[in-house]
Amino acid sequence: MTNEMRYCLYVFNGDLMCFSHVLLNALHMRSMDYDVKIVIEGEATKLIKTFHDDPNIPFYGLYKKVKESGMISAVCQACATKMGSLEAAEAERLPIVGDMNGHPSMATYIEEGYKIITF
Numbered sequence: 001m002t003n004e005m006r007y008c009l010y011v012f013n014g015d016l017m018c019f020s021h022v023l024l025n026a027l028h029m030r031s032m033d034y035d036v037k038i039v040i041e042g043e044a045t046k047l048i049k050t051f052h053d054d055p056n057i058p059f060y061g062l063y064k065k066v067k068e069s070g071m072i073s074a075v076c077q078a079c080a081t082k083m084g085s086l087e088a089a090e091a092e093r094l095p096i097v098g099d100m101n102g103h104p105s106m107a108t109y110i111e112e113g114y115k116i117i118t119f
Helices: 016-031 042-053 060-069 077-082 086-091 106-111
Strands: 006-011 035-040 072-076 115-118
Touching: 006 016, 006 106, 016 035, 016 042, 016 060, 035 042, 042 060, 042 072, 042 077, 042 086, 072 077, 077 086, 106 115
Parallel strands: 006 035, 006 115, 035 072
Antiparallel strands: none
């Protein structure tokens, strides 16, 4: 796979509608053979608890597909702790990452050839 087809989607925005677009784009890009990873940061980490607590919430099906696909590469340890969603992220068996002062480092993905897109 060429580096032109490697993208890491960093989602900071905790708005459910914005988050759903990250999920939609990740699934669409994957269907087109892009190498896609998602990093859940900032206020977006609170949505993990929302999905964990209520599978009837809108977009749960998209979240489940993305989670099961393994595209969620990291959940920010510091932000999940601050937003009260760390236990839910652990229960969801999502990778908790804090290699840069408690946050996932963008440089790590850039060094692996990923282009960063933020939401």
